[in-house]
Amino acid sequence: MIKLKQRYQQWGRTVKFSVLSALLLTSVTVHAAPLVLASKNFTEQHILSAITVQYLATKGIDVTPKTDLASTIIRNAMLNKQVDIAWEYTGTSLIVYNHIHESMSSEETYNTVKKLDAKQGIVWLEPAKMNNTYAFAMQRTRAEKENISTLSQLVDRITQIQKTDAKHNWMVAFDPEFVNRSDGLKPMQDTYQLNLERPQIRQMDPGLVYNAIRDGFVDAGLIYTTDGRVNGFDLKVLEDDKGFFPSYAVTPTVRAEVLNAKPELAEALNTLSRLLDNDVISALNAKVDIEHQSAERVATQFLKDNGLL
Structure with a gap:
């Protein structure tokens, strides 16, 4: 009877040690x-x-x-x-x-x-x-030729082309996230009264927007102000004259x-x-x-x- 009791005590100590070891190992694993x-x-x-x-x-x-x-x-x-x-x-x-x-x-x-x-x-x-806020940019030479330095002036030019030469509507590049964000395209259009037909909205990877502007695939595009390609590709960043984009x-x-x-x-x-x-x-x-x-x-x-x- 005494030996049986000793075996139960030894078994209990073994179980306790095993449980403690498992807890310690789990703690180390989580920490690591x-x-x-x-x-x-x-x-x-x-x-x-x-x-x-x-x-x-x-x-x-x-x-x-x-x-x-x-x-x-x-x-x-x-x-x-x-x-x-x-x-x-x-x-x-x-x-x-x-x-x-x-x-x-x-x-x-x-x-x-x-x-x-x-x-x-x-x-x-x-x-x-x-x-690193948003902004719109154009080829610098194109912007200077069109006398565009603000977003309002860009909108005016887009609207004018829509009314007078719709076959040559200006194309604008956006990344898909901005198009679908609650602080993105829709409220920006409301603020600047920018009406774009669906074919004028060219959605692409944000990194491709800069190349599309530089290569003339689009007339303007949404960019990030801290992107190195702004200076590298000699792009003209347009002033957000209505203060739409936050910090x-x-x-x-x-x-x-x-x-x-x-x-x-x-x-x-x-x-x-x-x-x-x-x-x-x-x-x-x-x-x-x-x-x-x-x-x-x-x-x-x-x-x-x-x-x-």
Whole structure:
């Protein structure tokens, strides 16, 4: 009877040890799981992703990049804890995610989205001193010949051609996301009274818009103001004279749960954010889009140039 009791006690200790070991292994596995960094489908985001992955690796933080995702997919993935980090734009969060269409300064926009997204468990760190907002652009020589320097003047010219020479209607390039966004084509058309027939709206990958403008495939197109091809292709950026496009300051965002577990992430990501402005990111974009370097190579050189590698 005593031996039987001893066997039960030994069995109980073995079970407890096995359960404890399993819990410890599970804890280590969860802790060691790489963070997921999501990025969108254009050059700037590819570069930011590569910079982040390489720099965080020097801090002992393993990151798995997920690239070429739509904004809304990234947002939903963060809310569902499938994505941990993303370089997001203040204007996108304000209008697309939080459905606020009130005109605000860049500082007001940042403070508003930071407060609202905190309720969703998403932390906005320090914004970079860059504003990658939308704009319309044309070939510089074409814009000067047509005497077009503002978006209103472009709309007037498009309307005039529609009325006087419809067979030669002007074509305008857009990326599909902008066409379908709540802060995109439809409200922009309402603001500027821009009426476009369906054949005039040429949807294409955002990276192809610049080539389409340069090569005369379209007469004008929607571009990102920090893209390196704006200067590289000598494009004329038209003034948003009615102030339709909001501020789009790129900012590292992190799930609060992840930041609580890895508080060192904040300073690491803020270090990168402080190095970015419009001139810096435009030059980096140009290295990829015009010089055809890989985003990874550009990221490595950027980090070396700033003493971070």
